[in-house]
Amino acid sequence: MKDRYLGIDDDVREIFFNLPPEDLEMVFRAYGRKYGEGKKRFAKQTFKKWKSGIVQMSGKISERLVVFLPPYLKFENKYDLVKKLWINSQPQTFFELSITPEQGFEEVVELIAKTIKEKLETNISESLKERLNWLCQNNAKKAEELLKKVFEKEGEIILKSVSRELRDISEYIRTEKDVNIIGVKEIKIANSTIIVNLKRAKKFWRFLMGDNSSNNLPDKTSVDQQIDQIDKNISVLEEGIKSLTPEQKNKLFEEIVKLKFKVQESKIDIDISREKLELIVEVVRKLPEDVLFRYIAKSTHKTPYGDTEIIAKKGCFTTFAIIISTFSLLLAVMVILFAGSAG
Structure with missing residues (x-):
């Protein structure tokens, strides 16, 4: 889901959970018309648990929300989503x-x-x-x-x-x-x-x-x-x-x-x-x-x-x-030369 929609699914869920009651009802109605009254009823009954985190929303439901939610988004919501999509579209x-x-x-x-x-x-x-x-x-x-x-x-x-x-x-x-x-x-x-x-x-x-x-x-x-x-x-x-x-x-x-x-x-x-x-x-x-x-x-x-x-x-x-290293090298050479001459 995140790869498919460049990571905006979490943002969409957050917007969904904070919709005004009248807009939320419109989303549920659209969802019911598409997927049936049973799924609509389940969504309404589970909404508070989704929002509180007691129940995790499935990827399939989340993906459907991406489709149904936009008509009820404010322009500032769309702007923020477009911004995230645009940035995530950029090559790293x-x-x-x-x-x-x-x-x-x-x-x-x-x-x-x-x-x-x-x-x-x-x-x-x-x-x-x-x-x-x-x-x-x-x-x-x-x-x-x-x-x-x-x-x-x-x-x-x-x-x-x-x-x-x-x-x-x-x-x-x-x-x-x-x-x-x-x-x-x-x-x-x-x-x-x-x-x-x-x-x-x-x-x-x-x-x-x-x-x-x-x-x-x-x-x-x-x-x-x-x-x-x-x-x-x-x-x-x-x-x-x-x-x-x-x-x-x-x-x-x-x-x-x-x-x-x-x-x-x-x-x-x-x-x-x-x-x-x-x-x-x-x-x-x-x-x-x-x-x-x-x-x-x-x-x-x-x-x-x-x-x-x-x-x-x-x-x-x-x-x-460097001075110490150079001095050590010279000393070693002198020792070798001295040893050679002594031999």
Whole structure:
């Protein structure tokens, strides 16, 4: 059932259990006309037990409900179901990139933009629409249209927020001399995940390129202004979707409010991520130099669009280990040579 209907059967059951009494009665009547009065009577008698979980609803009955329930769904219910079907229709993809401030992160921005574009071009499969014929009705089509408009704006929020966050991490990596910083940014877009590993380039590369990595970083103020502009432009969604019913408009306004909240939330997340970055670097920077140990500190900030992990390292353990290894090798060679000459 879940494979057949991409996992919305649980959602349909939940909606069914919370239908207003008059709508519930209409569903039972339709069920009775199709499958007989006996099955209708059984369904009505068992309803409370299904709802409480005392009795589990069979897959067959649940599947029939998927067919009978849609005429009694509100637009917001259909919107949520269409959203889940659409997201579950998306292919699952995973990308991982390693970049440096010297390279810039245009590749990351392009990958995010490409992923968002591919998501917008993905539609709910025709075979599923045939099984759930209500998906072909005007309400569902309007829900999918609205959904994609909202997702497009959400994609802009993700793109600009990630750009600003990567910019902040890159700036710290480039300018911090005493602490080695590594940033790991997870970006979630529908069923796709992008992992960005951001770290300092090798010394030889920095020597060749010079300290010009700041030229590759977008202007911080410009990125902030772009995020603010998204907030201002969200309301134009209403103009982009024509001939909405009052119920559809209510859902659109609800999504607009959510988007505006997400913009503000992304700004807060950027500030928190920056503060955590500053704090962890400051703490590690104050630790004493030690040739025997390397200090490693980690900080993670969770956001709706993926987590950000900062790793700060300090110490000369690696260098010291190389010196010891080299000294040991030389000592071994000297012992062998001495033994040979003595023989």
